[in-house]
Amino acid sequence: MRAVLLAAALCVTALPAWADARVTVLMDALRLPQLIETLREEGLADAQELNADMLGGQGGAFWDQQIARLYDPVAIREAFFTALDGGLDDAALERALAFFDSERGQRVTEFEIAARRAMMDPDIEEAAAAAFAALPADDAQVAQVVDFITTNDLLELNVALTMSTSYQFSRGLADGDLLEMSDEQILAQVWASEDALRADAETWLNGYVLLSQQPLGTDDIDAYLAFAKSPAGRALNAALFAGYEATFTSIAYGLGRAVAMNAVVDDI
Numbered sequence: 001m002r003a004v005l006l007a008a009a010l011c012v013t014a015l016p017a018w019a020d021a022r023v024t025v026l027m028d029a030l031r032l033p034q035l036i037e038t039l040r041e042e043g044l045a046d047a048q049e050l051n052a053d054m055l056g057g058q059g060g061a062f063w064d065q066q067i068a069r070l071y072d073p074v075a076i077r078e079a080f081f082t083a084l085d086g087g088l089d090d091a092a093l094e095r096a097l098a099f100f101d102s103e104r105g106q107r108v109t110e111f112e113i114a115a116r117r118a119m120m121d122p123d124i125e126e127a128a129a130a131a132f133a134a135l136p137a138d139d140a141q142v143a144q145v146v147d148f149i150t151t152n153d154l155l156e157l158n159v160a161l162t163m164s165t166s167y168q169f170s171r172g173l174a175d176g177d178l179l180e181m182s183d184e185q186i187l188a189q190v191w192a193s194e195d196a197l198r199a200d201a202e203t204w205l206n207g208y209v210l211l212s213q214q215p216l217g218t219d220d221i222d223a224y225l226a227f228a229k230s231p232a233g234r235a236l237n238a239a240l241f242a243g244y245e246a247t248f249t250s251i252a253y254g255l256g257r258a259v260a261m262n263a264v265v266d267d268i
Helices: 002-029 032-055 059-069 073-087 090-100 103-118 122-134 140-151 154-175 183-192 194-213 218-229 231-267
Strands: none
Touching: 002 032, 002 090, 002 103, 002 154, 032 059, 032 103, 059 194, 059 231, 073 140, 073 183, 073 231, 090 103, 090 218, 090 231, 103 122, 103 154, 103 194, 103 218, 140 194, 140 231, 154 183, 154 194, 154 231, 183 194, 218 231
């Protein structure tokens, strides 16, 4: 009887471990480790601009240490893991694995990561946006790009995320006594920037999606769109953006506090 109970207990405790393993496999198939490293590099570059613009370039080693902690790749990975683990049921997880762990899925993610890294160069970002703008309105590539952005609600989700991070950054500044604004005033300021943020996001997304899809064949793009429109694709998209939200709102607030802390130290 004890052996039976022990076997049953082992089976029960093995289920979460197996589920965890599948989420990890999906993260690898999505090339999330490479994406996280890219996001980290983007963040470190943005932090250097903040140092120059708001601290006169005087952040020094203390600033660098703060930024390194905020962009800890392990913490970012955990945020995405939690979002995927909580946002995907077994069926969605299996469907996502079937697509992204295939040769076609690997091509898709390879070119998405490559495009994201390429867009870190302002000249390439500008060229990609210009290439999309130069396409005739009835061009098939325009339809594919717009369909992909619309299907995944990328414009609205990116605008919402940018507004959330802007709000959290300002809150960090205010909580650090560097910005004298109430929450209501900060919210009003963020909402006032919505149109400009939307225009910037749309331009960036058009260029990025065009760049990431150019090396793919029509069959690959059609299959990717079909997955994105499926219940599993929608669940995955929502889970990924939950990961982005958890990661970048926290980082944005931390950046605001870090700027405020360093500015106060400089004033002493």
